[in-house]
Amino acid sequence: MSESTEVIREILNTIHADPEHRTPALLLLEQGESRYLRDLKLNFSSILNSEYLSQKEIGLLALSIAVNERNDLMISFFKKFAAEHESSQEEIAEAAACASLLASNNVFYRFRHFTQKEKYSQIPARIRMQIMMKPVTGKEFFELMSLAISAVNGCEMCVNAHEDSLIKMGATEERIFDAVRIASLITSTGKIIF
Structure with a gap:
């Protein structure tokens, strides 16, 4: 499994979605092994906490x-x-x-x-x-x-x-x-x- 696929699964698990769920945009990032997926994951996790x-x-x-x-x-x-x-x-x-x-x-x-x-x-x-x-x-x-x-x-x-x-x-x-x-x-x- 590629790192991109692994990060996508982590994001989808966080929001309680099917880890195999893919949107056209998500597929583009996955197929391109985009480093942005790590940013997306970290940005989303930062939503869940605030001072x-x-x-x-x-x-x-x-x-x-x-x-x-x-x-x-x-x-x-x-x-x-x-x-x-x-x-x-x-x-x-x-x-x-x-x-x-x-x-x-x-x-x-x-x-x-x-x-x-x-x-x-x-x-x-x-x-x-x-x-x-x-x-x-x-x-x-x-x-x-x-x-x-x-x-x-x-x-x-x-x-x-x-x-x-x-x-x-x-x-x-x-x-x-x-x-x-x-x-x-x-x-x-x-x-x-x-």
Whole structure:
């Protein structure tokens, strides 16, 4: 067995997937004996630990990104990971809901930002966002998930607004940075394993 195949099996075992599972992208890396597979493995394992986020928060944040990226393997893994670290079914559902809500917000506010027309800022959004008012995960953590999803989706206006809210709530820059780091690694892993 090649080193690449061995590393792929280790990654897939970590996420409780069939060790023989291959995506077209994973096959390219395996057939090319890519050194990147070692980076992918180490990057993914670094998601599971943080000085600034609890294991429960990591699970919920990662789940929200996996839902945003429509990655079934990651959704399954992080749903289980979140549940194993004391996340309730309501909190797990809210992580998925956050991804859905932010998908609409990111498109809408990115449009407003890109066009830079005052008129569009005056027209009501008419997007229902009640979940943001009393999130079961708490206001600060819901903002953190919202920021991470907005960073993945590339909404500058949303990133700035959520980051500002988090700082005002007392979140540290290190906590914010780590949430975005985790979101970036879930996204990059999801390009290869889905």
